[in-house]
Amino acid sequence: MEKIAIVGAAQTKYESRKADQTFYDMVFDVTTAALEDAGLTLADIDNIITVSNDFLDGRTISSMAVGEAAGAHDKNISTVEGDGTFGAFYGAMRVLGGFRSTLVVAHSKGSEGNPQFISNAMFDPIYHRPLGLDTTSAAALQANAYLTRYGITEEQCAQVAVKNHGNARHNPLAHQPLEISVEEVLRSPKVADPLKLLDCSPVSDGAAALIIGNEEIARKAKTKPAWVKGVAHCAEEYFLGDRDLANPKALRDAAKRAYQMAGIRDPRREIDVAEVYDAFSYMEPLWLEGLGLCDPGQGGQLTESGLTAMNGALPVNPSGGVLSAHALLVAGLARLIEASLQIRGEAGAHQIPGVKTALAHGTHGPCGQSHCIWILGES
Amino acid sequence: MSDWRDEVEALTLKGQIKMPYTWSVGETGSRFLVALRDEQKILANRCPLCGTVYVPPRKNCGTCFADIGTDDWLEVGPEGVVTAFTIIHQAHPLQPLATPFAYAIIQLDGADVGFVHILKDGWDRLKNGVRVRAKFGIERNGRILDIDGFEILT
Numbered sequence: 325m326e327k328i329a330i331v332g333a334a335q336t337k338y339e340s341r342k343a344d345q346t347f348y349d350m351v352f353d354v355t356t357a358a359l360e361d362a363g364l365t366l367a368d369i370d371n372i373i374t375v376s377n378d379f380l381d382g383r384t385i386s387s388m389a390v391g392e393a394a395g396a397h398d399k400n401i402s403t404v405e406g407d408g409t410f411g412a413f414y415g416a417m418r419v420l421g422g423f424r425s426t427l428v429v430a431h432s433k434g435s436e437g438n439p440q441f442i443s444n445a446m447f448d449p450i451y452h453r454p455l456g457l458d459t460t461s462a463a464a465l466q467a468n469a470y471l472t473r474y475g476i477t478e479e480q481c482a483q484v485a486v487k488n489h490g491n492a493r494h495n496p497l498a499h500q501p502l503e504i505s506v507e508e509v510l511r512s513p514k515v516a517d518p519l520k521l522l523d524c525s526p527v528s529d530g531a532a533a534l535i536i537g538n539e540e541i542a543r544k545a546k547t548k549p550a551w552v553k554g555v556a557h558c559a560e561e562y563f564l565g566d567r568d569l570a571n572p573k574a575l576r577d578a579a580k581r582a583y584q585m586a587g588i589r590d591p592r593r594e595i596d597v598a599e600v601y602d603a604f605s606y607m608e609p610l611w612l613e614g615l616g617l618c619d620p621g622q623g624g625q626l627t628e629s630g631l632t633a634m635n636g637a638l639p640v641n642p643s644g645g646v647l648s649a650h651a652l653l654v655a656g657l658a659r660l661i662e663a664s665l666q667i668r669g670e671a672g673a674h675q676i677p678g679v680k681t682a683l684a685h686g687t688h689g690p691c692g693q694s695h696c697i698w699i700l701g702e703s
Numbered sequence: 704m705s706d707w708r709d710e711v712e713a714l715t716l717k718g719q720i721k722m723p724y725t726w727s728v729g730e731t732g733s734r735f736l737v738a739l740r741d742e743q744k745i746l747a748n749r750c751p752l753c754g755t756v757y758v759p760p761r762k763n764c765g766t767c768f769a770d771i772g773t774d775d776w777l778e779v780g781p782e783g784v785v786t787a788f789t790i791i792h793q794a795h796p797l798q799p800l801a802t803p804f805a806y807a808i809i810q811l812d813g814a815d816v817g818f819v820h821i822l823k824d825g826w827d828r829l830k831n832g833v834r835v836r837a838k839f840g841i842e843r844n845g846r847i848l849d850i851d852g853f854e855i856l857t
């Protein structure tokens with residue numbers, strides 16, 4: 325594969341209600357800030373990819389409403405309705421297809437619509453929507469299947485929430501930096517067994533942008549490039565009943581191919597930091613199993629063992645993860661941006677020392693129906 | 704840092720999108736839902752290549768891409784085993800009944816995939832592995848909720 329890199333990025337602060345900004349405003353801000361970060365101008369950008377969802381924005385072909393805010397005036401603009409990691413995947417393909425660069429920008433304002441109505445609408449209208457399923461109730465079914473399969477405890481999941489909200493205290497952009505105890509997570513209001521309120525990510529408003537460039541653009545940009553070493557995605561069945569919810573096979577497939585591309589043989593040893601899509605606390609250990617960073621059923625012990633802590637051998641979600649800031653669609657792009665900042669050594673107070681290889685993970689669809697894995701490296 | 708909202712009122716606009724749809728249920732779905740409505744039977748169909756029994760029935764096998772067609776249809780359930788469940792505590796207007804109630808993935812007898820539906824009561828006995836039975840509603844109109852819910856047997 326030709327060399328491509330993430331050469332600039334920006335995120336808004338994630339908040340429950342950005343009352344002072346339209347989504348257009350946020351897109352303009354992060355587009356401007358990503359160019360500034362890279363030390364590039366719009367003249368250096370060949371393509372724009374926007375990531376949005378019509379239901380979230382409350383407008384048909386929502387992507388078309390943010391072209392000018394994304395600097396697309398005289399450019400090739402196209403869109404991805406999915407997690408930001410998939411938008412970035414498309415952006416990477418454009419650069420590999422011969423363009424110099426792509427700017428990928430994702431936005432969402434969960435505060436403006438109704439997340440339960442919107443997430444119910446992702447289910448089949450004949451068989452599943454009338455049951456009232458939404459993101460959280462579907463996730464609760466997966467949590468139940470996963471916890472009972474392996475004897476993973478609610479305490480072990482709560483430890484993930486404690487760790488990630490704690491990490492978020494070192495990330496000024498996080499929505500919910502919290503100093504909480506396992507006991508507080510366990511005692512927080514029941515939402516859908518076994519999920520309590522603090523097992524669930526908040527719904528955040530926010531936007532993020534990144535610039536992917538070829539070697540010429542990487543040389544021109546003022547940042548240290550975060551080189552794309554491997555990237556892959558995979559999806560599994562749409563109906564929850566068709567899937568083994570405790571065994572994320574699409575994630576396994578995507579991770580295997582991303583590792584292969586990156587030449588990674590022993591991911592547990594070779595990956596220095598991982599940012600994964602922990603929309604619910606149980607997801608972090610489940611995704612770590614799918615990523616092959618531990619054996620099936622062993623994910624529950626990783627937090628307690630300290631392995632995934634900020635100062636552990638494999639820090640996971642030093643930014644605070646999705647549990648601490650969940651702007652839908654944006655959250656995967658944020659994982660990729662955080663991974664690139666770790667490579668650059670510019671993650672601020674949540675920088676992990678000496679990161680050479682970083683993993684970013686995004687997911688889309690109920691219970692991790694599809695996954696996109698990125699491996700970034702410093703050379 | 705100055706905030707523009709100190710200078711001018713920050714307006715918001717209320718809106719609502721209420722969009723009626725009329726979804727075609729199609730041949731596969733219509734055969735399934737009509738059997739629920741008229742015969743109180745849960746129909747499934749079997750992939751001619753890998754033998755997977757799907758409920759609800761499918762037009763094609765997602766794994767083999769084989770056209771399942773109408774040849775190999777069979778009745779499954781009405782009993783089955785709970786393989787995953789959640790008791791819902793947080794209410795929202797799209798739920799078909801008041802909380803608490805449960806969602807479960809049920810492995811219906813004779814089927815190879817899980818069937819997602821509702822349990823209305825019996826929490827003290829609800830666990831994975833418990834046997835349940837479909838209870839049909841009295842008024843049925845060709846909807847997935849023609850099955851009123853599943854009842855715990857043991």
Ligand SMILES: [Zn+2]
Nearest residue numbers: 750753764767
């Ligand atoms: Zn088949």
